[in-house]
Amino acid sequence: HLTLAQVLGTSPPLALCRSAPLRPGVLAMASMQLATPPGAGVAFLAVPAPGPHRLAQGPAPSDTLRAAAALAAAAAVAAEPGGSFLAPVAAAAVVGALAGAGVRRRQQPSARRSGGTGARSVLTQEPPVEFQAGPPQPETPVEFEAEDFAEDQWGQKFNWAKAWYPSAVVEDLDAGRPNKLTLLGEDLVAWKSGDGEWRVFEDRCPHRNVPLSEGRVEKDGSLFCSYHGWRFNGEGKVTAIPQAKAEDLPRLLENKRACAAVRPTQLRHGVLWVWGESSPDAALESALVEPNEPAELDDPAMEGRAACGVWSHRDVPYGFEVAMENVTDPAHVAVAHHNIVSNRYTDPCPIEIEWVRKPSNKGGFKYIIKRLKDGPEKPEMEGMVSTMDFRPPCHMYIKSEYKSGASLTLLINFVPTKPGWSRLVGSTLLVKGRNGEKAPGFAIYTAPIPRFLTHLLAPAFLHQDQVFLHFQQSILQKEQMKNKGKSWKQSYWIPTQADKGTVSLRQWLDRNGGVGWSPAVSNDLAALPDKELLFDTYKTHTAQCTTCQKALGRVTKLQAGLKYSAIILASAGLATTAWPMLAGGAVLGLGAGAAGKLKKMFHEVPFHHQDNN
Numbered sequence: 320h321l322t323l324a325q326v327l328g329t330s331p332p333l334a335l336c337r338s339a340p341l342r343p344g345v346l347a348m349a350s351m352q353l354a355t356p357p358g359a360g361v362a363f364l365a366v367p368a369p370g371p372h373r374l375a376q377g378p379a380p381s382d383t384l385r386a387a388a389a390l391a392a393a394a395a396v397a398a399e400p401g402g403s404f405l406a407p408v409a410a411a412a413v414v415g416a417l418a419g420a421g422v423r424r425r426q427q428p429s430a431r432r433s434g435g436t437g438a439r440s441v442l443t444q445e446p447p448v449e450f451q452a453g454p455p456q457p458e459t460p461v462e463f464e465a466e467d468f469a470e471d472q473w474g475q476k477f478n479w480a481k482a483w484y485p486s487a488v489v490e491d492l493d494a495g496r497p498n499k500l501t502l503l504g505e506d507l508v509a510w511k512s513g514d515g516e517w518r519v520f521e522d523r524c525p526h527r528n529v530p531l532s533e534g535r536v537e538k539d540g541s542l543f544c545s546y547h548g549w550r551f552n553g554e555g556k557v558t559a560i561p562q563a564k565a566e567d568l569p570r571l572l573e574n575k576r577a578c579a580a581v582r583p584t585q586l587r588h589g590v591l592w593v594w595g596e597s598s599p600d601a602a603l604e605s606a607l608v609e610p611n612e613p614a615e616l617d618d619p620a621m622e623g624r625a626a627c628g629v630w631s632h633r634d635v636p637y638g639f640e641v642a643m644e645n646v647t648d649p650a651h652v653a654v655a656h657h658n659i660v661s662n663r664y665t666d667p668c669p670i671e672i673e674w675v676r677k678p679s680n681k682g683g684f685k686y687i688i689k690r691l692k693d694g695p696e697k698p699e700m701e702g703m704v705s706t707m708d709f710r711p712p713c714h715m716y717i718k719s720e721y722k723s724g725a726s727l728t729l730l731i732n733f734v735p736t737k738p739g740w741s742r743l744v745g746s747t748l749l750v751k752g753r754n755g756e757k758a759p760g761f762a763i764y765t766a767p768i769p770r771f772l773t774h775l776l777a778p779a780f781l782h783q784d785q786v787f788l789h790f791q792q793s794i795l796q797k798e799q800m801k802n803k804g805k806s807w808k809q810s811y812w813i814p815t816q817a818d819k820g821t822v823s824l825r826q827w828l829d830r831n832g833g834v835g836w837s838p839a840v841s842n843d844l845a846a847l848p849d850k851e852l853l854f855d856t857y858k859t860h861t862a863q864c865t866t867c868q869k870a871l872g873r874v875t876k877l878q879a880g881l882k883y884s885a886i887i888l889a890s891a892g893l894a895t896t897a898w899p900m901l902a903g904g905a906v907l908g909l910g911a912g913a914a915g916k917l918k919k920m921f922h923e924v925p926f927h928h929q930d931n932n
Contacts, residue, residue, distance in 0.1 A: 477680045479503060479835025480596040482712045483610040485732045485744045487591045488630045489517060491864040497542065498863075499532040501736040502593060504840030507582065508532040509591060512553035513540015519593050520555060521580035531579065542579075555581035585610060589630055590744065595712075595835075611710045613728060613748055621750065627730070628747040629773045633860040635743050635781070636853055637788035638844065639713065639735035639834055641795075642743075645788055646715045646731055647707060647820035649688045655783050657931055668692040672819040675706060680831055683709040684823055707820060709827075716748075721759070723752030735834050739792060739844045743781070771870035775920050778856055782926035785853050793846040857922040871921045878914035881907050 484502055487509060492498045499522065500507040506522035508531045522530045524544045531551075535543040541550040541558060550559035557577040560568060571577060583594040583605035594605040615625040635642070645651065653666035669691040676685040685708040702722040709715050713733050720726040728748040733741045751757060798810045807825055828834075836842075847853060861867045889904030891897070 472677060472679060473830055474679050474681055477711050477831045479712055479735075479831075481604055481608065482595050483585065483592045483605070483608060484595060484713060484734050485587075485590045485610070486519075486593045486632075486734055486742065488589060488632050488744065489586065489591050490589055490630070491632065491866050492517075492591070493865050494536075496536055497532045497534055499530075500593070501740075501742075503595060503735055503835060504737050504837035506530065506532070507593065508534075508542075509593075510536050510542050512542075514553060516553060517584055517586060517591050518542075518553045519582040519584050519591070520551070521582070521597055523580065524549060525557075525577055525579060549577075551579045555579035587612060588616060588627060611714050613716055613730065615728075615748060615750055624751045626749055628749065629770055630744070630746040631774050631777065631860075632742055632744045632863070633774075633777070633781075633856075634736065634863070635733075635741055635785065635788075635859065636739070636847065637741065637785065638739045638792050639733055639741045640828060641788045641792045642733040642741050643709070643713070643715065644821050644824050645784060646717070646733070647709060647824045648818060649705075649707065649820070650815075650817035651784075655787070655928075656780065657783075657928075659780055659783070666692075669815070670817040672816055676708075678823050678827055680827070681711060683711050683714075683827070684820075685709070686820060709820075709824065711827075711831075719758065721752070721756075723754065723756035724750070725752035725756045725758040726750045727758040735836075737840055738834075738836065738842045769870070771866050774860065774864060774867050775856075775870075775917075778854070778920075778924035779926070782854055782924055783928070783931075785926075786850060789853055790846055792844045796844040851923075851925065854923050854925045856920065856924050861921045867921060871918065874914055874918045874921070878911055878918055881911035881914055885911055 480503075486500050486502060486507075487498065492509060492511075494511040496510075498509045500509050500519065507519050508522045509517060509519045512518050520531060520542070522532050524531050524534075524546065526544065526547055526549055529544065529546045531542060531544055534545045537543045537550065541552055543550050548559065548561045549557055552558050555578045557572055557579075560571055560577070563571050580597040581601075582597050583601055585592040587610055592610045594601055598604075615621045616627070618625070650667070650670055653661045653668070654663045657663040671689040671691060673687040673689060674684070675687055676682060678684040685706060688705040688707060704720045706718045706720075707715065708718065713735060715731040715733070716728050717731065718726055718728040726749075728750075730746045730748055732744040734744060736742050749758065795807065795810055799805050802809075813822060861871060885904045885907035887904075888900050888907060892900030892902075892904055
């Protein structure tokens, strides 16, 4: 509340500190009087304010924000009664990471003294500084020769609402109650009706807009709204309104406004596919479009040769954009997936991309990956052809094909659920060679491992990417907020052809206006407050997977049985000094500890690259 004259005219000099944010949550202005003789004036310094309880003690010409990327490997301890062996296997889709880079912010003095000398000098304020991440960047992010595809090659824009999305694995859904889903920012509810068909409605009762996912599936096969007792059949038609008078009920049941909004569905190879909207024409339009599945699954010529491994679904804390960007990037695998499928020090090498199908709005794109590695490849890699096939809206099929005709394809579907989140629905497609040959690594995907264990061990692979992708999307949004109009083209710097697929994916998104979200969604991509929350596996998978819920119950009982048996046996051994009983108690105790570690994996699988040596 002091005036400038009061500050300058005080003896001894006053110290003045204030906060005036130039960018919300980014910088604060710390203004303080230097220890100069009375009447000498005031110096104002702009300094970075990294936190509410830290104040820089002097001018700082620059401040670097670094994206902290940490993940790494949790030991996979597996145990099941009666099982012959348990092996740590990550039977999951290859998804990787682009780490966000530090952002250099330049500071300039916010105020300067001008005019003459003395205590009554005039203080002039400079206009706010527009902060930039380094020098101005060119519009193109690439230094290699970028391809300029013809305008007519792209064709008609892709319509996100008029497409099929693989949204859940029905074996892992609960057929006895409603299951909540999300697609393009819209909440949905999946349930099994009385005729044995899986149905999907928009998660909204037409009566008072409460979620139908909080309802019940009744014995008569209807979906029951637990708020007022309205019931709906599989076609979405209301069949019961308890509050209606008998003479009014027939008329009310025929009112279209009483119907739930129905989404067309298909069940293919155990996966529930959901149509992108519920308009009056949705049933007809969806019947004219086939789900985007690999041709081998329904090819009669492949009968007996092609088969899928275990399917799974899980929600991941990074959005469709960075998820799909990541799986168009073959180069990250050699580094990010150290000790699982690669060696970060010896495997990275230049990569060339050769088009098989050039980009188009409705057709996506496909390319061959060529590793330019010095020296011979591993024997099993000789003659192998690797392709990445992006098919809109959300499918990436990564195929390794061998001379024998055998192949292994990672079926990766990142379903856009809401901004900043997506659902990974994935499996592996295995094709035997012309003479029954198996693709190298075949045993990994056919090992006698319980279904729940393939789900449980997947995060060992996925979490190597997760921290990168979660923070990458947040950093990119911050860059765009700090510099209005700045796009990925200015924020990324891509000097090699290894990222050619990533550039094409981003161009495809730009051409199609980004993801076709519901208008009601929030686009806030702020990072989670605690990085450890990224490694939660209970909320993102176990709670939504009946297979893993049942397994968790069995492991919990096994742990308790082993624990108490160990205590009883050890106590008896101590009382009688019987060494065999003590040894038996110790073995049971170790078993209880192993079961405890397995139980913990249903809840979280921490991972840190710094510890993955």
